[in-house]
Amino acid sequence: HMPTAELQALDAAHHMHPFTTNKELAEKGARIITRAQGVTLTDSEGNQILDAMAGLWCVNIGYGRPELAEVASRQMRELPFYNTFFQTTHVPAIALSSKLAELAPGDLNHVFFAGSGSEANDTNIRMVRTYWALKGKPSKSIIISRKNAYHGSSVGSGSLGGMTYMHEQGGLPIPDVHHINQPHWWAEGGEMSPEDFGLARAQELEQAILDLGEDRVAAFIAEPIQGAGGVIIPPATYWPEIQRICDKYEILLIADEVICGFGRTGNWFGSITVGIRPDIMTIAKGLSSGYQPIGGSIVSDEVAAVMDSAEFNHGYTYSGHPVAAAVALENLRIIEEENVIGHVRDVAGPYMKKKWEALADHPLVGEARIVGLMGSIALTPHKDSRAKFASEAGTVGFICRERCFANNLVMRHVGDRMIISPPLVISTEEIDTLVERATKALDECYAELKK
Numbered sequence: 001h002m003p004t005a006e007l008q009a010l011d012a013a014h015h016m017h018p019f020t021t022n023k024e025l026a027e028k029g030a031r032i033i034t035r036a037q038g039v040t041l042t043d044s045e046g047n048q049i050l051d052a053m054a055g056l057w058c059v060n061i062g063y064g065r066p067e068l069a070e071v072a073s074r075q076m077r078e079l080p081f082y083n084t085f086f087q088t089t090h091v092p093a094i095a096l097s098s099k100l101a102e103l104a105p106g107d108l109n110h111v112f113f114a115g116s117g118s119e120a121n122d123t124n125i126r127m128v129r130t131y132w133a134l135k136g137k138p139s140k141s142i143i144i145s146r147k148n149a150y151h152g153s154s155v156g157s158g159s160l161g162g163m164t165y166m167h168e169q170g171g172l173p174i175p176d177v178h179h180i181n182q183p184h185w186w187a188e189g190g191e192m193s194p195e196d197f198g199l200a201r202a203q204e205l206e207q208a209i210l211d212l213g214e215d216r217v218a219a220f221i222a223e224p225i226q227g228a229g230g231v232i233i234p235p236a237t238y239w240p241e242i243q244r245i246c247d248k249y250e251i252l253l254i255a256d257e258v259i260c261g262f263g264r265t266g267n268w269f270g271s272i273t274v275g276i277r278p279d280i281m282t283i284a285k286g287l288s289s290g291y292q293p294i295g296g297s298i299v300s301d302e303v304a305a306v307m308d309s310a311e312f313n314h315g316y317t318y319s320g321h322p323v324a325a326a327v328a329l330e331n332l333r334i335i336e337e338e339n340v341i342g343h344v345r346d347v348a349g350p351y352m353k354k355k356w357e358a359l360a361d362h363p364l365v366g367e368a369r370i371v372g373l374m375g376s377i378a379l380t381p382h383k384d385s386r387a388k389f390a391s392e393a394g395t396v397g398f399i400c401r402e403r404c405f406a407n408n409l410v411m412r413h414v415g416d417r418m419i420i421s422p423p424l425v426i427s428t429e430e431i432d433t434l435v436e437r438a439t440k441a442l443d444e445c446y447a448e449l450k451k
């Protein structure tokens with residue numbers, strides 16, 4: 001391919017990157033990733049980088065699996081596209097929906113496909129409102145979500161998300177979306193015990209339902225463990241209380257499993273790990289390990305029975321796309337056959353947990369937590385008081401991320417938290433390398449701050 005500088009110049013001239021100040025990037029030049037294998041990326045300069053983010057939390061079975069390429073190629077030759085709108089279907093959509101019904105917990109037996117997590121959450125907004133309207137309760141239209149949540153970038157899913165800097169652009173949120181606080185004990189728990197704080201934050205849902213009116217609230221949406229908001233692991237008291245409140249007030253519970261799903265937390269779904277019974281689950285990312293764009297909503301027998309009684313005027317050209325569905329199915333086959341989830345639960349997860357939590361001894365780290373293979377560390381100038389840095393939030397996180405890059409490690413920062421979500425197939429030797437590089441980056445960041 002062309003030399004790096006030429007590629008960077010073309011990229012700067014024509015490519016608008018998501019979530020990026022493109023002008024700044026143009027000055028610096030984007031890092032160009034050319035190949036990947038297992039957990040390792042190669043860039044255009046030949047650097048070998050350990051990807052502790054699995055792309056964007058999605059490449060669960062690792063890069064470079066030829067089985068997926070073969071299935072995609074075969075499916076493209078056989079039936080590259082057909083829609084599922086007008087009383088037609090095809091084998092990949094049938095096979096994938098039945099497989100998902102088998103894997104999903106409880107009576108989540110019905111799948112509405114989408115092309116991404118954002119689209120799936122848009123489906124959910126329309127689905128829960130339509131569900132209540134069909135049940136004769138059209139006033140139930142409010143969806144309660146959480147501040148600082150990420151549920152996608154479309155107008156609907158961006159509204160469900162609770163990131164105000166997203167709402168500020170493009171006139172979000174849409175009406176009838178309400179946000180409550182996160183169960184983020186380390187940053188906001190003050191003197192309360194994690195258990196009391198978890199309960200208090202869950203009870204904000206009950207208070208919101210009472211304030212807004214039980215007859216107006218349709219659903220509550222949340223990730224079992226919040227990912228892009230900073231891998232916030234809730235206290236153990238949080239989810240049982242949320243489940244109790246949803247049951248008591250007949251509020252549909254939507255678990256956004258876009259990150260937590262497909263093994264990330266050591267079970268097929270994060271809902272299993274935190275012990276909830278959602279009515280709807282949002283899926284994407286790990287469903288195909290990112291090899292093809294595909295997402296969807298898995299819904300309960302009860303929700304499907306109501307929705308199936310009328311036409312749902314909703315769908316995407318690529319709902320159940322045959323190539324994406326075939327690739328997803330093969331991905332699920334590999335996860336099962338290679339016992340990838342057992343590897344997370346019994347090998348990589350416990351091994352990583354020991355090493356990751358030990359990072360809390362670093363002078364720059366306030367807390368270091370992980371569930372399965374999604375983890376975070378909070379950077380702080382003073383661990384005992386859990387203080388924030390005087391600099392603008394994210395400044396230190398950015399420095400640390402850059403030090404990771406310089407040490408051939410992709411780790412992301414959310415404000416001043418560092419987060420990881422490596423491919424689930426990561427070996428113990430690769431975990432050693434990951435933690436070594438992360439420690440070196442932390443040391444360098446600490447030294448830079450002391451200057």
Ligand code: PLP
Pocket residue numbers: 056115116117118119121150151152153223227228256257258259284285295
């Ligand atoms: N939901 C969650 C929890 C996510 O993390 C994301 C993406 O990061 C989405 C939804 C949106 O998915 P997509 O980017 O496929 O639209």
